[in-house]
Amino acid sequence: MGPVRAGGPMTEIRPLTPAYPALARDYDAGFRVDAAYKDSLPDLQNGPASLIVGARAAIQHVGISNFRLPIRYLTREGGDITLETSVTGTVSLEADRKGINMSRIMRSFYVHSDTQFSLSVLEAALDDYKTDLDALDARIQMRFSYPMRVESLRSGLSGWQYYDIALEVIETAGTRLRVMHLDYVYSSTCPCSLELSEHARETRGRLATPHSQRSVARISLVMEGPDRLWFEDAIELCRRAVPTETQVMVKREDEQAFAELNAAHPIFVEDAVRAFAAELIADPRVGDFRVVASHRESLHSHDAVSLLTGGATFAQASLDPGTFAGLTV
Numbered sequence: 001m002g003p004v005r006a007g008g009p010m011t012e013i014r015p016l017t018p019a020y021p022a023l024a025r026d027y028d029a030g031f032r033v034d035a036a037y038k039d040s041l042p043d044l045q046n047g048p049a050s051l052i053v054g055a056r057a058a059i060q061h062v063g064i065s066n067f068r069l070p071i072r073y074l075t076r077e078g079g080d081i082t083l084e085t086s087v088t089g090t091v092s093l094e095a096d097r098k099g100i101n102m103s104r105i106m107r108s109f110y111v112h113s114d115t116q117f118s119l120s121v122l123e124a125a126l127d128d129y130k131t132d133l134d135a136l137d138a139r140i141q142m143r144f145s146y147p148m149r150v151e152s153l154r155s156g157l158s159g160w161q162y163y164d165i166a167l168e169v170i171e172t173a174g175t176r177l178r179v180m181h182l183d184y185v186y187s188s189t190c191p192c193s194l195e196l197s198e199h200a201r202e203t204r205g206r207l208a209t210p211h212s213q214r215s216v217a218r219i220s221l222v223m224e225g226p227d228r229l230w231f232e233d234a235i236e237l238c239r240r241a242v243p244t245e246t247q248v249m250v251k252r253e254d255e256q257a258f259a260e261l262n263a264a265h266p267i268f269v270e271d272a273v274r275a276f277a278a279e280l281i282a283d284p285r286v287g288d289f290r291v292v293a294s295h296r297e298s299l300h301s302h303d304a305v306s307l308l309t310g311g312a313t314f315a316q317a318s319l320d321p322g323t324f325a326g327l328t329v
Helices: 035-040 103-115 118-132 190-203 231-241 252-264 269-282
Strands: 059-074 080-093 138-151 156-172 175-189 214-222 287-296 304-310
Touching: 059 103, 059 118, 080 103, 080 190, 103 118, 103 190, 118 138, 118 156, 156 231, 175 190, 175 231, 175 252, 190 231, 214 252, 214 269, 231 269, 231 304, 252 304, 269 287
Parallel strands: none
Antiparallel strands: 059 080, 080 138, 138 156, 156 175, 175 214, 214 287, 287 304
């Protein structure tokens, strides 16, 4: 039919689009998937290279982050503890491959987490999905909060201190690394402020207090050698380096003791990273390492920060914008 005029501008009458077929709107709870139906399902992630969007470039990391499940961890005393754990798992992707099946990473963890402990789960899961996803490189990281009972300084009380820890297994070009990350929170009294306060007392009889602040260091280390480095060992290493760890249970005698402890160990942020480094270097179970520290200044409106690395693993030319901002106290 050609154009017609209906008391106005010229219009054109087109054939109506055929009605879309009526589809069932209820959930088919009884439907079962057989092998033939499963084979018929589209799989875009494993499609041909012609489906690649953007640059035909290799990807160093692709996977999942913050996948949570309970994982069992061995304690130094011989027991075990189950902790909620956040998993990040990635693999490399070659330039001519479209994508990966990310659910396989999750399935690998469920296969092993019921029968194995922490590092063994990491190693086994990495082996599985490196094979399943046909990847050259793979990395898995597990983050959790590890509890330790801590005694007060003088009152005889005790309480639970929680330490943010991450375990990481990295395989690159056939070389596998086992890495531990530990956040250690402590008090830092400024040595300069301490001396100035004492000067005011001695020379002018003026009451003065040095400034101190809650501070945090993130210790990252490569675990080497046949001997196990327990979480408790790493925590005690930090305490030896900087004894002014924040306290859990405190009565008046503990608060006084903490003030004395801080006065006995005043520390700049430069001192802190070097003190941690000295303990790391002395431990044969530790290879390459990185120490990132932030003192949340009470005198200034900014933070004092420092970064010290040992070995090639953590060496970096560029400073990630979140390096210091990611430290929480």
